[in-house]
Amino acid sequence: MTVFFDSHVREEVVNLLPGEFGASREGRIYSTVLGSCVAVVIYDAANRVGGMNHFMLPGAVEDRRFYATENGRYGMYAMELLINAVIKEGGERSRLVAKVVGGGSVLAGSGLVSRVPDNNVNFAFDYLGTEGIPVVSSHVGGSFGRKIYLYAASGRVLLRRIGKGHLAPVAEEEARYLARARTDALEAEKRLTLF
Protein backbone atom coordinates (compact mmCIF):
# COMPACT_ATOMS: atom_id res chain seq x y z
CA MET A 1 0.00 0.00 0.00
CA THR A 2 1.61 3.27 -1.09
CA VAL A 3 0.32 6.82 -0.83
CA PHE A 4 1.22 9.24 -3.61
CA PHE A 5 0.01 12.35 -5.40
CA ASP A 6 -1.81 11.20 -8.52
CA SER A 7 -1.64 13.58 -11.45
CA HIS A 8 -4.81 12.13 -13.05
CA VAL A 9 -7.15 12.93 -10.19
CA ARG A 10 -4.91 15.69 -8.74
CA GLU A 11 -5.20 14.36 -5.23
CA GLU A 12 -3.41 12.07 -2.80
CA VAL A 13 -4.23 8.44 -3.61
CA VAL A 14 -3.64 5.19 -1.72
CA ASN A 15 -2.59 2.52 -4.18
CA LEU A 16 -3.52 -1.10 -3.34
CA LEU A 17 -1.48 -4.03 -4.60
CA PRO A 18 -2.88 -7.55 -5.11
CA GLY A 19 -3.77 -8.99 -1.71
CA GLU A 20 -4.17 -5.61 -0.02
CA PHE A 21 -7.28 -3.81 1.15
CA GLY A 22 -8.13 -0.44 2.61
CA ALA A 23 -11.12 1.34 4.14
CA SER A 24 -11.62 4.88 5.31
CA ARG A 25 -14.13 7.46 6.44
CA GLU A 26 -11.85 10.39 5.68
CA GLY A 27 -12.79 10.82 2.05
CA ARG A 28 -9.72 8.97 0.92
CA ILE A 29 -9.16 7.88 -2.68
CA TYR A 30 -7.94 4.36 -3.37
CA SER A 31 -6.57 3.11 -6.66
CA THR A 32 -5.60 -0.28 -7.97
CA VAL A 33 -4.68 -1.91 -11.26
CA LEU A 34 -6.52 -5.12 -12.15
CA GLY A 35 -5.79 -7.84 -14.64
CA SER A 36 -7.36 -11.21 -13.77
CA CYS A 37 -7.84 -10.15 -10.16
CA VAL A 38 -11.06 -8.77 -8.78
CA ALA A 39 -11.58 -5.69 -6.66
CA VAL A 40 -14.71 -5.51 -4.55
CA VAL A 41 -15.75 -2.07 -3.36
CA ILE A 42 -17.93 -1.98 -0.26
CA TYR A 43 -19.43 1.26 1.01
CA ASP A 44 -22.04 2.90 3.17
CA ALA A 45 -22.81 6.19 1.44
CA ALA A 46 -25.00 7.48 4.29
CA ASN A 47 -22.11 7.26 6.74
CA ARG A 48 -19.54 8.18 4.07
CA VAL A 49 -17.41 5.10 4.70
CA GLY A 50 -16.01 2.86 2.01
CA GLY A 51 -13.20 0.54 1.10
CA MET A 52 -11.85 -1.81 -1.48
CA ASN A 53 -9.87 -5.04 -1.71
CA HIS A 54 -7.92 -6.64 -4.53
CA PHE A 55 -7.73 -10.40 -4.57
CA MET A 56 -7.53 -13.57 -6.59
CA LEU A 57 -8.48 -17.08 -5.52
CA PRO A 58 -5.46 -19.38 -5.48
CA GLY A 59 -7.20 -22.24 -7.28
CA ALA A 60 -10.31 -23.60 -8.92
CA VAL A 61 -13.86 -23.04 -7.78
CA GLU A 62 -15.86 -26.13 -8.40
CA ASP A 63 -19.00 -27.28 -6.74
CA ARG A 64 -21.29 -26.77 -3.78
CA ARG A 65 -18.43 -27.67 -1.45
CA PHE A 66 -16.94 -24.40 -2.51
CA TYR A 67 -17.11 -22.53 0.79
CA ALA A 68 -15.53 -25.48 2.58
CA THR A 69 -12.49 -25.54 0.30
CA GLU A 70 -9.24 -23.67 0.83
CA ASN A 71 -9.92 -21.50 -2.20
CA GLY A 72 -13.30 -20.57 -0.90
CA ARG A 73 -11.85 -19.80 2.50
CA TYR A 74 -9.17 -17.63 0.95
CA GLY A 75 -11.76 -15.53 -0.85
CA MET A 76 -13.98 -15.34 2.23
CA TYR A 77 -10.98 -14.11 4.18
CA ALA A 78 -10.28 -11.34 1.65
CA MET A 79 -13.91 -10.26 1.81
CA GLU A 80 -14.19 -10.50 5.57
CA LEU A 81 -11.10 -8.33 6.11
CA LEU A 82 -12.64 -5.62 3.94
CA ILE A 83 -16.13 -5.81 5.46
CA ASN A 84 -14.71 -5.75 9.00
CA ALA A 85 -12.54 -2.74 8.09
CA VAL A 86 -15.51 -0.82 6.65
CA ILE A 87 -17.58 -1.60 9.76
CA LYS A 88 -14.71 -0.58 12.06
CA GLU A 89 -14.54 2.77 10.25
CA GLY A 90 -18.22 3.31 11.03
CA GLY A 91 -20.09 1.59 8.20
CA GLU A 92 -23.39 -0.07 9.10
CA ARG A 93 -23.73 -3.69 7.97
CA SER A 94 -27.31 -3.22 6.79
CA ARG A 95 -26.42 -0.22 4.61
CA LEU A 96 -23.49 -1.80 2.78
CA VAL A 97 -23.59 -2.06 -0.98
CA ALA A 98 -20.93 -3.35 -3.37
CA LYS A 99 -19.34 -2.85 -6.74
CA VAL A 100 -17.40 -5.62 -8.48
CA VAL A 101 -14.62 -4.82 -10.93
CA GLY A 102 -12.00 -6.86 -12.80
CA GLY A 103 -11.61 -10.45 -13.86
CA GLY A 104 -10.13 -9.70 -17.26
CA SER A 105 -8.50 -12.54 -19.20
CA VAL A 106 -4.91 -11.34 -19.08
CA LEU A 107 -2.87 -14.24 -17.63
CA ALA A 108 -1.33 -16.42 -20.30
CA GLY A 109 -2.14 -20.09 -20.09
CA SER A 110 -4.85 -22.67 -20.46
CA GLY A 111 -6.82 -24.97 -18.19
CA LEU A 112 -6.88 -23.75 -14.62
CA VAL A 113 -5.24 -20.41 -15.38
CA SER A 114 -7.73 -19.59 -18.11
CA ARG A 115 -10.59 -20.06 -15.66
CA VAL A 116 -9.07 -17.81 -13.01
CA PRO A 117 -10.84 -14.57 -14.04
CA ASP A 118 -14.30 -16.19 -14.16
CA ASN A 119 -13.67 -17.96 -10.87
CA ASN A 120 -12.85 -14.69 -9.20
CA VAL A 121 -15.87 -12.88 -10.59
CA ASN A 122 -18.26 -15.74 -9.82
CA PHE A 123 -16.91 -15.98 -6.32
CA ALA A 124 -17.41 -12.27 -5.69
CA PHE A 125 -21.03 -12.29 -6.85
CA ASP A 126 -21.84 -15.51 -5.03
CA TYR A 127 -20.29 -14.31 -1.79
CA LEU A 128 -22.03 -10.92 -1.87
CA GLY A 129 -25.34 -12.60 -2.71
CA THR A 130 -25.02 -15.01 0.21
CA GLU A 131 -24.07 -12.18 2.57
CA GLY A 132 -27.02 -10.09 1.41
CA ILE A 133 -24.86 -7.19 0.20
CA PRO A 134 -26.43 -5.78 -2.99
CA VAL A 135 -24.15 -5.33 -6.00
CA VAL A 136 -25.11 -1.91 -7.38
CA SER A 137 -22.77 -2.00 -10.36
CA SER A 138 -20.05 -4.10 -11.94
CA HIS A 139 -17.51 -3.99 -14.74
CA VAL A 140 -16.07 -7.48 -15.23
CA GLY A 141 -14.61 -9.84 -17.82
CA GLY A 142 -13.19 -8.91 -21.19
CA SER A 143 -9.63 -9.33 -22.35
CA PHE A 144 -8.26 -6.07 -20.96
CA GLY A 145 -6.99 -4.75 -17.66
CA ARG A 146 -8.46 -1.96 -15.60
CA LYS A 147 -7.19 0.88 -13.47
CA ILE A 148 -9.77 2.08 -10.99
CA TYR A 149 -10.09 4.90 -8.49
CA LEU A 150 -12.47 4.62 -5.56
CA TYR A 151 -13.73 7.73 -3.76
CA ALA A 152 -14.31 5.98 -0.44
CA ALA A 153 -16.84 8.42 1.02
CA SER A 154 -19.27 8.24 -1.89
CA GLY A 155 -18.46 4.85 -3.37
CA ARG A 156 -17.87 6.54 -6.74
CA VAL A 157 -15.56 4.53 -9.00
CA LEU A 158 -13.63 5.86 -11.99
CA LEU A 159 -12.42 3.23 -14.42
CA ARG A 160 -9.93 3.22 -17.25
CA ARG A 161 -9.26 0.24 -19.51
CA ILE A 162 -5.70 -0.94 -19.96
CA GLY A 163 -5.01 -2.33 -23.39
CA LYS A 164 -3.04 -5.47 -24.17
CA GLY A 165 0.16 -3.54 -24.88
CA HIS A 166 0.37 -2.33 -21.27
CA LEU A 167 -0.68 -5.49 -19.46
CA ALA A 168 2.64 -7.34 -19.05
CA PRO A 169 3.65 -5.73 -15.71
CA VAL A 170 0.09 -6.17 -14.37
CA ALA A 171 0.06 -9.86 -15.27
CA GLU A 172 3.52 -10.32 -13.70
CA GLU A 173 2.47 -8.68 -10.44
CA GLU A 174 -0.64 -10.87 -10.33
CA ALA A 175 1.31 -14.06 -11.05
CA ARG A 176 3.64 -13.26 -8.12
CA TYR A 177 0.64 -12.61 -5.90
CA LEU A 178 -1.00 -15.88 -6.97
CA ALA A 179 2.14 -17.84 -6.06
CA ARG A 180 2.23 -16.07 -2.68
CA ALA A 181 -1.47 -16.76 -2.07
CA ARG A 182 -0.93 -20.47 -2.69
CA THR A 183 1.92 -20.52 -0.19
CA ASP A 184 -0.12 -18.61 2.38
CA ALA A 185 -2.93 -21.10 2.08
CA LEU A 186 -0.45 -23.88 2.86
CA GLU A 187 0.99 -22.16 5.91
CA ALA A 188 -2.13 -22.69 7.93
CA GLU A 189 -0.37 -24.67 10.68
CA LYS A 190 0.86 -21.50 12.35
CA ARG A 191 -2.63 -20.17 12.74
CA LEU A 192 -3.89 -22.19 15.67
CA THR A 193 -3.18 -21.37 19.32
CA LEU A 194 -4.57 -23.61 22.01
CA PHE A 195 -4.81 -22.04 25.47
Add this chain to the structure above:
Amino acid sequence: MAKTVLIVDDSPTLRASVDFTLGEVGYRVLHAQNGKEALELLAQFDGNGEEIGMIITDVNMPVMDGISFIKEVKRTPFKFVPILVMTTEAQETMKNEGRTVGASGWLVKPFKPEQLLNVVAKLAS
Protein backbone atom coordinates in the same frame (compact mmCIF):
# COMPACT_ATOMS: atom_id res chain seq x y z
CA MET B 1 -25.44 -39.43 19.38
CA ALA B 2 -23.84 -36.85 17.11
CA LYS B 3 -21.89 -34.13 18.85
CA THR B 4 -23.39 -30.69 18.55
CA VAL B 5 -21.32 -27.61 17.77
CA LEU B 6 -22.67 -24.07 18.03
CA ILE B 7 -21.22 -21.66 15.45
CA VAL B 8 -21.60 -17.95 16.24
CA ASP B 9 -20.76 -15.67 13.31
CA ASP B 10 -22.56 -12.85 11.52
CA SER B 11 -21.46 -14.15 8.12
CA PRO B 12 -23.87 -16.70 6.60
CA THR B 13 -21.08 -17.76 4.23
CA LEU B 14 -18.78 -18.60 7.10
CA ARG B 15 -21.54 -20.45 8.96
CA ALA B 16 -22.34 -22.44 5.82
CA SER B 17 -18.67 -23.30 5.42
CA VAL B 18 -18.32 -24.57 8.99
CA ASP B 19 -21.64 -26.38 8.76
CA PHE B 20 -20.51 -28.19 5.62
CA THR B 21 -17.06 -29.11 6.93
CA LEU B 22 -18.33 -30.42 10.27
CA GLY B 23 -21.64 -31.77 8.95
CA GLU B 24 -19.85 -33.99 6.48
CA VAL B 25 -18.18 -35.92 9.29
CA GLY B 26 -21.31 -36.20 11.38
CA TYR B 27 -21.43 -33.19 13.66
CA ARG B 28 -24.71 -31.40 14.20
CA VAL B 29 -24.20 -27.66 13.75
CA LEU B 30 -26.35 -24.95 15.34
CA HIS B 31 -26.15 -21.39 14.02
CA ALA B 32 -26.31 -17.99 15.70
CA GLN B 33 -25.59 -14.59 14.13
CA ASN B 34 -24.16 -12.90 17.20
CA GLY B 35 -23.43 -13.40 20.89
CA LYS B 36 -26.87 -12.38 22.04
CA GLU B 37 -28.65 -14.77 19.69
CA ALA B 38 -26.25 -17.53 20.78
CA LEU B 39 -27.03 -16.95 24.48
CA GLU B 40 -30.75 -17.14 23.73
CA LEU B 41 -30.18 -20.39 21.86
CA LEU B 42 -28.06 -21.84 24.69
CA ALA B 43 -30.81 -21.01 27.18
CA GLN B 44 -32.96 -23.65 25.48
CA PHE B 45 -30.49 -26.37 26.46
CA ASP B 46 -29.80 -27.65 29.95
CA GLY B 47 -26.06 -27.08 30.04
CA ASN B 48 -24.87 -30.47 31.26
CA GLY B 49 -22.36 -30.58 28.41
CA GLU B 50 -23.98 -33.52 26.66
CA GLU B 51 -26.02 -31.46 24.28
CA ILE B 52 -23.55 -28.74 23.25
CA GLY B 53 -20.08 -30.24 22.74
CA MET B 54 -18.34 -27.08 21.67
CA ILE B 55 -18.82 -23.44 20.68
CA ILE B 56 -17.03 -21.69 17.79
CA THR B 57 -17.28 -17.91 17.78
CA ASP B 58 -16.13 -14.97 15.69
CA VAL B 59 -14.87 -11.81 17.42
CA ASN B 60 -16.25 -8.93 15.36
CA MET B 61 -20.03 -9.20 15.31
CA PRO B 62 -22.88 -6.71 15.63
CA VAL B 63 -25.15 -6.66 18.74
CA MET B 64 -22.77 -8.70 20.93
CA ASP B 65 -19.13 -9.37 20.01
CA GLY B 66 -17.29 -12.64 20.61
CA ILE B 67 -15.29 -11.56 23.67
CA SER B 68 -18.42 -10.27 25.48
CA PHE B 69 -20.20 -13.45 24.47
CA ILE B 70 -17.50 -15.67 26.01
CA LYS B 71 -17.64 -13.64 29.26
CA GLU B 72 -21.40 -14.19 29.39
CA VAL B 73 -21.12 -17.92 28.66
CA LYS B 74 -18.74 -18.25 31.60
CA ARG B 75 -21.57 -17.06 33.85
CA THR B 76 -23.97 -19.75 32.62
CA PRO B 77 -24.17 -23.54 33.12
CA PHE B 78 -22.21 -23.76 29.82
CA LYS B 79 -19.02 -22.40 31.38
CA PHE B 80 -17.20 -25.71 30.87
CA VAL B 81 -18.06 -26.03 27.18
CA PRO B 82 -14.85 -25.46 25.14
CA ILE B 83 -14.93 -22.27 23.07
CA LEU B 84 -12.81 -21.84 19.94
CA VAL B 85 -12.40 -18.29 18.62
CA MET B 86 -12.27 -18.22 14.83
CA THR B 87 -11.34 -14.83 13.46
CA THR B 88 -9.26 -12.68 11.11
CA GLU B 89 -7.75 -11.00 14.22
CA ALA B 90 -4.20 -12.28 14.69
CA GLN B 91 -2.71 -9.78 17.19
CA GLU B 92 -1.28 -11.18 20.42
CA THR B 93 -3.22 -8.61 22.50
CA MET B 94 -6.49 -9.92 21.07
CA LYS B 95 -5.44 -13.53 21.66
CA ASN B 96 -4.53 -12.70 25.24
CA GLU B 97 -7.92 -11.15 25.74
CA GLY B 98 -9.47 -14.37 24.46
CA ARG B 99 -7.33 -16.42 26.81
CA THR B 100 -8.21 -14.15 29.75
CA VAL B 101 -11.96 -14.45 29.26
CA GLY B 102 -11.66 -18.23 29.02
CA ALA B 103 -11.50 -19.28 25.36
CA SER B 104 -9.94 -22.70 24.76
CA GLY B 105 -8.27 -21.83 21.46
CA TRP B 106 -7.78 -19.19 18.79
CA LEU B 107 -7.86 -20.03 15.08
CA VAL B 108 -6.87 -17.33 12.59
CA LYS B 109 -8.48 -17.35 9.15
CA PRO B 110 -7.85 -18.50 6.52
CA PHE B 111 -7.14 -22.06 7.63
CA LYS B 112 -7.40 -25.55 6.21
CA PRO B 113 -10.65 -27.46 6.60
CA GLU B 114 -8.69 -30.40 8.11
CA GLN B 115 -7.30 -28.06 10.72
CA LEU B 116 -10.79 -27.07 11.83
CA LEU B 117 -11.78 -30.75 11.97
CA ASN B 118 -8.72 -31.62 14.05
CA VAL B 119 -9.21 -28.86 16.58
CA VAL B 120 -12.93 -29.58 16.89
CA ALA B 121 -12.22 -33.29 17.40
CA LYS B 122 -9.71 -32.38 20.11
CA LEU B 123 -11.80 -29.81 21.95
CA ALA B 124 -15.22 -31.36 21.60
CA SER B 125 -14.15 -34.72 23.05
